[in-house]
Amino acid sequence: xxxxxxxxxxxxxxxxxxxxxxxxxxxxxxxxxxxxxxxxxxxxxxxxxx
Amino acid sequence: xxxxxxxxxxxxxxxxxxxxxxxxxxxxxxxxxxxxxxxxxxxxxxxxxxxxxxxxxxxxxxxxxxxxxxxxxxxxxxxxxxxxxxxxxxxxxxxxxxxxxxxxxxxxxxxxxxxxxxxxxxxxxxxxxxxxxxxxxxxxxxxxxxxxxxxxxxxxxxxxxxxxxxxxxxxxxxxxxxxxxxxxxxxxxxxxxxxxxxxxxxxxxxxxxxxxxxxxxxxxxxx
Numbered sequence: 001x002x003x004x005x006x007x008x009x010x011x012x013x014x015x016x017x018x019x020x021x022x023x024x025x026x027x028x029x030x031x032x033x034x035x036x037x038x039x040x041x042x043x044x045x046x047x048x049x050x
Numbered sequence: 051x052x053x054x055x056x057x058x059x060x061x062x063x064x065x066x067x068x069x070x071x072x073x074x075x076x077x078x079x080x081x082x083x084x085x086x087x088x089x090x091x092x093x094x095x096x097x098x099x100x101x102x103x104x105x106x107x108x109x110x111x112x113x114x115x116x117x118x119x120x121x122x123x124x125x126x127x128x129x130x131x132x133x134x135x136x137x138x139x140x141x142x143x144x145x146x147x148x149x150x151x152x153x154x155x156x157x158x159x160x161x162x163x164x165x166x167x168x169x170x171x172x173x174x175x176x177x178x179x180x181x182x183x184x185x186x187x188x189x190x191x192x193x194x195x196x197x198x199x200x201x202x203x204x205x206x207x208x209x210x211x212x213x214x215x216x217x218x219x220x221x222x223x224x225x226x227x228x229x230x231x232x233x234x235x236x237x238x239x240x241x242x243x244x245x246x247x248x249x250x251x252x253x254x255x256x257x258x259x260x261x262x263x264x265x266x267x268x269x270x271x272x273x
Contacts (some may be wrong), residue, residue, distance in 0.1 A: 003086040003150050010089040010146040011070075014096070017139050018246070025257060032260050039267050048272075 058249040062242070069095075069242035077235035089147045091235055094220070095243030097140045100201050103133030103247060104172065108200035111193030120262060123189035126196050128254035132247060137169045153218065161217035162211040168206055171199035185265075199255050 078271050080087035097224055107129035114122035126139045144162065156162065175195040182188040210217045220236075228236065 003084050006146050007085050007088055010143045011092070013142045013146065014092055014139055016054070017142070018250075023137050025253060028261070029257050032242075032257065032264055034258075039264070039271065041263055042119065042271065048108050 056252060058250060058252055058257070062246045062249045065138050065245045066239075070237045071241040076231065078229065078231050080232075083151060086147060086150050087220055089143055090220075092243065093140060093143045095239045096136045099165040099243045099247035100133050100136035100140055101207070102244065103129045103136060103223035103251070104168070104196070104200050104203050107172075108135060108197040110198035114189055114193045115197075118186075120189075120204055121259075123192065124258040124262065125177060126189070126192055128193065129260055130172050130196055131254055132180075132250045133225050134169065134172045134176055135232065135250075136247065137165065137172065141165060141169060152247065155246050159215070159217050160213040160215045161206065164202060164206040164209045168199070168202045171202060175199060243258065247250065 067190050069091075073088050077088060079085065110122045110126035110129060114120070114126060122264065141162075144165075148157070149155050151206055172195075175192055178191050178195065179188055209215060210219045211222075226233055226236075
């Protein structure tokens with residue numbers, strides 16, 4: 001492999017790694033927001049019932 | 051996803067392209083290693099940010115054990131996670147640099163071995179966090195592991211100086227063994243990586259806080 005290929009590979013690993021982590025965090029945050037919405041709806045239903 | 055006005059996230063969006071441009075368009079070409087030496091600027095930046103992360107995890111761990119505040123556990127967990135990510139990237143980029151320079155992807159050099167041990171300690175801490183369900187127990191385990199694991203950080207730093215190592219040492223007691231343009235590039239990439247670390251750490255802390263709030267709400271509803 002050419003030396004430039006290693007350089008490109010290293011920079012790809014860094015930015016793909018960070019992008020993957022950000023994507024995973026984004027998924028976690030979306031899941032938390034969804035659960036929060038469900039919980040709020042559940043609370044509202046309880047209030048109506050009581 | 052990133053907080054709209056998080057100053058560190060905004061700064062990272064400016065600093066990282068700036069650092070990449072400095073590495074590729076300003077830094078001179080190293081005579082013996084050639085272009086592959088340019089990996090070093092971000093490799094060292096990532097390593098510094100990983101060390102900072104584990105230091106923060108250690109301090110947050112100590113504070114949790116003293117104060118028993120949930121916020122300290124959130125900080126400890128966030129620092130460990132971002133630190134493991136950065137250490138993974140350090141090991142990978144180092145391995146990619148080593149292949150054309152040392153003619154091998156991996157060697158059991160003191161610096162590489164102690165770095166791998168550091169990765170295993172903190173990755174173990176993350177696995178432990180996922181395995182323990184009881185919140186307080188999990189926080190105590192994580193705090194203790196972060197404190198004990200941090201002992202390896204100075205060992206990693208000094209390994210290439212104290213033991214026979216083939217890993218290059220740039221920062222020496224006599225000064226930085228680089229030419230001025232390379233020092234500027236190193237400083238810029240170091241700054242960018244530390245800003246990125248701060249942005250990721252703050253983001254991870256806020257998500258952890260949201261998850262804990264959600265957990266509290268769920269427990270209140272179940273009562």
